[in-house]
Amino acid sequence: MxxxxxxxxxxxxxxxxxLKGIDVQVNKGEIVTLIGSNGAGKSTTLKSISGLVKVKTGNIIYNGQEISNRPAHENTFLGIAHxxxxxxxxxxxTVKENLLMGAFSVKNKAIIKERLERVFRYFPKLKERLEQKGGTMSGGEQQMLAMGRALMLGPDLLMLDEPSMGLAPIIVEQIxxxxxxxxxxxxxxxxxxxNAFQALHIADRGYVIQNGEIKLQGNGKELISNHEVQEAYLA
Incomplete structure (x- = not known):
């Protein structure tokens, strides 16, 4: 679906x-990855979905609703976290204040507490650093905080833009x-x-985007074994 x-x-x-007329589908329960070089249009795709940049033509349908060019804060209410x-x-x-910013739309204190505990289950370091200023944390800890803040929304769709960027290999594995x-x-x-290999390894499906166009698509294993993908992104 x-x-x-x-x-x-x-x-x-x-x-x-x-973006030059792209078509992308994400089914409920999937991990779908976009791979491509810098400037290919990957981040712009996410920003178009979340409402941070305007779509000129075409449309975006989320859970049966047209969301093209809706304000970004309205899309968060639909369950889209970016x-x-x-x-x-x-x-x-502080870490705590950053996390609570992610739950800005939630009024029920019990739900907020439940979501905090869920974040701490994934990222126990954040519980240890609740009163620490976010800017004083390491890159890996800041990535965990950014993901934790997104989880406080209680999303159905989580969009992650370069979560491994600049991180040590052991932290990348954890992420x-x-x-x-x-x-x-x-x-x-x-x-x-x-990190195309890591992304395709966990993805159900993937899309290769070049110069604003979708050039290839397939399941993760197919794309890992594709000669063009291997030469361009896995070498």
Whole structure:
């Protein structure tokens, strides 16, 4: 069953076309990854879904609703959480304050407490650092905080933009294990990642995007064994 459908979407930055009529489908319960080089349009795809950039033509359907060009904060109410590239935590706020910002739309204190405990189950270090300012944490800890903040929303769709960027290999392994666990708990994942091997290894399906166009698609194993993908992204 399709949770997210992107139909012939074109997106521009001024006069520069970033997306050139892409089609992407994410089914409920899947991990789907977008791979491609820098500037290919991966981050723009996520921003188009979340409402951070305007779609010029085409449409985006989420859970049966048209969401093209809806304000980003309205899309969060639908259950779409976006962890942007570079983490974008609030550096001057504490870990606890950052996490509570993720639950801005939740009024029920019991639900907030339950979600905090869920975040601490995945990221126990955050529980140890509740009063620490986010900006003083390591890159890996900030990535955990960014993901934890997104989980406080209680999302059905979690969009992750380069979660492994700049992290030590051991932290990368931990992050990908957590992504798999979140998916097993029922969260649908749309993953943008330059670490193509890791991404395709855990993905149900993947899309290769080049210069704003989808060039290849298939299940994770098919794309890992594809000669073009191996030469461009796995060498």
């Amino acid at each position: 399709s949770l997210l459908q992107i139909n012939r979407v074109e997106t521009y930055y001024g006069g520069i076309q970033a 962890v942007p590239e570079g983490r974008r935590i609030f550096p001057k706020l 990908f294990e957590i992504i798999k666990e979140l998916n097993q708990e029922g969260i649908t994942i749309l993953l943008v990642e330059q």
